[in-house]
Amino acid sequence: MKNKAGRYSIYIRPILIFLDLLIVNLLVLLCMRSAMSNFGYHTILSVFWLVISYYSGYYEVYRFTKGIEIFGKLLKQFFFISLITFAYVGYKYKYVTTDEVGYYIFCSFSLVGLVKFSIFILLKKYRLLYGGNYRNVIIIGHGKSVDELKDFFTNNPDYGYNLCYIFDLKENKKTELINSNQYVIENRIDEIYASINTLSNKEINDLIFFADNNLKTVKFLPDNKNTFLRNLAVEYYDYIPIISLRTIPLDKEVNKRLKRFFDVLFSLSIIIFILSWLTPIIALLIKMESKGPVFFKQKRNGLNYEEFYCYKFRSMYLNPIADLEQVQKNDPRITRIGKLIRKTSIDELPQFFNVLIGDMSVVGPRPHMVSHTEMYAKSVDKFMVRHFIKPGITGLAQTNGFRGEVETEKDIINRVKYDIFYLENWSLLLDIKIIFATVINAIKGEKKAY
Template sequence: MTPKTGRYSRYIRPIQTFADLLIINLLILVCMRPAMSNFGYHTIISGFWLVISYYSGFYEVYRFTKAISILGKLIKQFLFISLVTFAYVGYKYKYVTPYEVQIYIFSCFCAVAFVKFSIFYLLKKYRVFYGGNLRKVVIIGKGKNVNELVDFFQKNPDYGYSLIRTFDLKLEKRAQLEEVFSFVKSNQIDEIYGALNNLSNSDVEEIINFADNNLKTIKLLPDNKNVLMRNLTVEYYGYIPIISLRKIPLEKEINKRLKRGFDILFSILVVVGILSWLTPIIALLIKLESKGPVFFKQKRNGLNYEEFYCYKFRSMRLNPIADLEQVQKNDPRITRIGKFIRKTSIDELPQFFNVLLGDMSVVGPRPHMVSHTEMYAKSVDKFMVRHFIKPGITGLAQTNGYRGEVENNKDIINRVKYDIFYLENWSILLDVKIVFMTIVNAIKGEEKAY
């Protein structure tokens, strides 16, 4: 299994956000009176800028976004910023004239627009001349909509889509779909486009299952926008409607940053407030009872199926099957102190270092050991979908009774269902709720905490 190519640059949006904040703050010094340049106003304008941009989707600019849409985002953003600025100036600095405020807003608009459009068009030129930031795609099916999409990809290299192959399904669709799936895996294709007029419901279901289980993006070409009676996302490549089947909130850069900020803040509180004094005590107790290291590290699969070392306090005696067999009830490998720290979930606390390192999140699908991940990927439908986001120390499945040992197929199937629900319905409030439920469950004690 190969890691999935990242959809977004991890640097462009943070840099653009920083540049915008720098512009709106520096121009206060240039366009406004010196009294306006104070900590209070800089904090307010920066805070409102971030909040407004989050709700307006100001930084949600993709390779298929039109220039007119970017202009609309700019106008919407600065309408709200204008209201905030005029309200604050009118309340706090009555001697500042409306003309000065207007000059400030106009200057900010022009500077931010210049930066935003420069990045947008430079990325287009980068894709055309250097072949960078490309996504490899295949198309399944034939017909007018397929021909239009092929023509679109060929005539618009600045969008960054590299059409590798088109599959014309005729007879024996099942065998042909197997050929498509093999081609997609061997050529590391990023996105699959399917024409609905050439695919039956079972064909679509098979393609969706393949995409989900192999971390590929699947998009469908409808005959018309209303062909599917579901609440799906419709994007336009030029004038061609494209349906996205799964909308993942954490694909938005602002949501990633918000979640990462929560992870870092919460982890620092745990590391400084708890681990700083608890670690020496637990280390001493572990060492007194059995030989071996204080910390246990094990390879797990995380975001995009990449492997990382997951850290825990060692709760078992050293044994050769620690990376192969999951802990069971009354497992003889568990030490006395191990039983206590597992029951109270103290053994999981070192994973907050994993969070700080960026391998994990505080909340997310629980990562499995590599051998189990490979097994479940083959036997459990949609298991691989969990790897579209970072794994977590705790998760929605764990707070609903599906933690610890997987005793039967029902356990892992329901765990995957909860993980996919979390992935598709993430919010920072849901993270807070799961953390609170985890703490409550740890205090109450859980049946499968062994």
């Protein structure tokens, strides 16, 4: 049988469910009028809590789940609970005020969130300090992905993975596979990770058969072509399964509208509260130092490769190669005020007008000059994928050190990788996280902000 030592989720989830139900029901009595604390409402609240959590995956939190994902699940859960509570109050207890319901939702959200994050963090500390709640794992195969996974297991003990052995299959492949099966059984291994590029189709099927029949979990590392790095989606045409190689959350109308609403709201806030008074000051400083317009506009490629004018505060002397050559370190074309506003990214602020009119988004892949886009489209694999969504003022690549001048081929390749990850994994919470990271980087100053 499968070893369950160190796997406590069978106890943790029921305990969490009990604590959550206890909190949301007890706070009804403490935060709202006693009339609300009746059998009918407590039953409705408890049933809906369980149903919503089941369909939203609220309790599907694993050792590799990120904190921001947990926060997203928390927001989703309480969004629906808020709707149910307001609907029930409006239908049956019209004298209960909105403030009372809001206070109840706030207290419930805060306390349930505190419990959820506390247990998540305590489990990480428990694994790190005492070596408990761990899973014994092995890796089968060799290659870059195997080396990266080995480093991940070694460098992140708080995730609770104990790497016991690596069967690299470099010598006698058949014998090593047989030995790996014996090792799994004799050493009570929980999970098997296999490089799909190292195994044949038959060997993959044999491994799956072995894992299924011995109640072991088997997971595969992607091949060299990165096919399995994609968000594969299965659709059915009648009864025929069709695999799509890429899912884009922003293709869904509800996500598209949510992002657009956020963009308009955020850009209006920046324009009204910052640009309204900052623009005259920056304009005066630009005009005092050099001749030319306050704003600089440049053609860029946006959604579906369509061209649009991207606006900035002018940071350079007028020159004939502004649309051809990217700015370099100690570029003589940059003015003194230009150095300051580029260093702090103030020169990018007029792009909030681009966001407001719909050419850009607050967060997304950074648009390149048209001449550079044409060049990269020919030389960089998957570069054009970036144009499936609107370009952004800031992006995931920029917050991970790939902003500004493209000095090496590695810079543009990594930029594209981050951009593709973003468009395949978009969420509003990810946008907010990127915005905060951008602000922090601007305050600290970045190496390539010139």
